[in-house]
Amino acid sequence: MFKRLALIGCGLMGGSFALAARRAGLVSAVSGYSRSEKSTRRAQDLGIVDEVATSPADAVRQADLVLIAVPVASTRSTLEALLPGLAAEALVMDVGSTKCDVVLAAKQALGERIGQFMPAHPICGKEVAGIDHADAQLYQGQQLILTPLAANSPEQIARARALWLALGCTVRCMDADEHDRALAAISHFPHLLAFAFMGSLLKQAEGESYLAVAGPGFRDSTRIAAADPQLWTDVLLANASEVLAQSQRLHESLFVLEQLIQQGDGKALKDFITEVSQRRGLWKMGAVSKDL
Amino acid sequence: MFKRLALIGCGLMGGSFALAARRAGLVSAVSGYSRSEKSTRRAQDLGIVDEVATSPADAVRQADLVLIAVPVASTRSTLEALLPGLAAEALVMDVGSTKCDVVLAAKQALGERIGQFMPAHPICGKEVAGIDHADAQLYQGQQLILTPLAANSPEQIARARALWLALGCTVRCMDADEHDRALAAISHFPHLLAFAFMGSLLKQAEGESYLAVAGPGFRDSTRIAAADPQLWTDVLLANASEVLAQSQRLHESLFVLEQLIQQGDGKALKDFITEVSQRRGLWKMGAVSKDL
Secondary structure, eight states: OOSEEEEESOSHHHHHHHHHHHHTTSOSEEEEEOSSHHHHHHHHHTTSOSEEOSSHHHHHTTOSEEEEOSOGGGHHHHHHHHGGGOOTTOEEEEOOSOSHHHHHHHHHHHGGGGGGEEOEEESOOOSSOSGGGOOTTTTTTOEEEEOOOTTSOHHHHHHHHHHHHHTTOEEEEOOHHHHHHHHIIIIIHHHHHHHHHHHHHHTSTTHHHHHHTOOHHHHHHTGGGGSOHHHHHHHHHHTHHHHHHHHHHHHHHHHHHHHHHHTTOHHHHHHHHHHHHHHHHHOOTTOOSSOO | OOSEEEEESOSHHHHHHHHHHHHTTSOSEEEEEOSSHHHHHHHHHTTSOSEEOSSHHHHHTTOSEEEEOSOGGGHHHHHHHHGGGOOTTOEEEEOOSOSHHHHHHHHHHHGGGGGGEEOEEESOOOSSOSGGGOOTTTTTTOEEEEOOOTTSOHHHHHHHHHHHHHTTOEEEEOOHHHHHHHHIIIIIHHHHHHHHHHHHHHTSTTHHHHHHTOOHHHHHHTGGGGSOHHHHHHHHHHTHHHHHHHHHHHHHHHHHHHHHHHTTOHHHHHHHHHHHHHHHHHOOTTOOSSOO
């Protein structure tokens, strides 16, 4: 499907993409660049990257597919740095968790060549960062959202879609602002909430002894609190207004439940829990209840 | 170790206990009673219970081990109902998620025979309820907390400990109020938070379409929101003051993070996330960082 992938940002997401794309026979060569030379070398040692480039522009020079997998706040500088080497026919994608800021950064960096950029967001990840955790199966069975631009050609959208389908993703398209609103609700804010909860626990004098008796419920509900700090700092700031709106809603929902507990209103409390428990029990990952 | 187990409450926790105890050779016969006759019959059909009793007192009559696995608010009435049939040498345990209220209920129900009751709490569960989900492996590798009473003999404590060890649990003893404080922090409040979050999502007009794009982070962080409504209504009411104290702390922790986002203070935000992310990354289930 492509000849050479240039991977800018040799971490968990990018490394997993390179592994998966090669395994699926979508690319035959991979050149890599990371700000951290150590990561790039490690990617080469692991066989994820064939050639180590000394700059983003060098990395992309022979590539017909470019994946930038860097914290979203670095999108503009990354694209500016690779632009001098970018071939006219190359497709450039990102994997950032926010899209409005990424689109703006891409427009600023690429100018009239913005049509080469296809904003993409695979809704998956791991609570561990770095190329050592790269996993060819990371994208298998996951959802991938494209937020195409007016400047993208239909052929390019079809090409991007086919690429992610070949990696085992289900692909859907939506507007960048729709994406950011939805992701704030079901990903960005839940991360903030997990960080807040862990922070609340650690601030308590007995927090460490509490942690010692925590079980599977705690394990699962706080797994995302171990996520990458730079990545999530960027995401939370980039999607601040939507995240803060979700946070306000959570405070209110929690106040309602607190009041029911204070009033000892077992019936209303059970009704609330029954409703959310049933809905959560029916939820299945990737089930399309309504097309966005 | 025992001859006959009487299981009062044929649901997920009790059914799993009966399966595990039999598989470990700790009991050779099981009599069962549930308020729901359907559950008891189903337990018999599944081979989890040998004999169906028509009352708690009937169920316990020949038993030297009694497990009550009912919502914590039903502890007192359950113990009162089984007392007329209870053999003098039988060991009675519960699996309730709260201990102060259970101990009080047990004292009220059992009076001078309170010494036969050993409060126990296995820190595990599933987000699905009912005997059909009973699993002989449920307790394997999990933590079990005993909150022994002054009236329990050392032999009885040793016997209870040996039983749970034989089921594959690690066992620790603590005071009931210590237990309830710790569990509020790492289990009860996280459940409330998950219910509140799901409630907040479902109240939004676009909640359903948001759910359609949710991924593995959402899946794990909200798994406990699908938990049993009656069980958790009881727990939240029984441990109300500790749960509300944790909720207050969460609001405050979230306010701190919201302010950092509003101020665009990426450095402080990243510092906060780095601290909690590192601690969560190091956390291991059952790791004793400090003896309670």
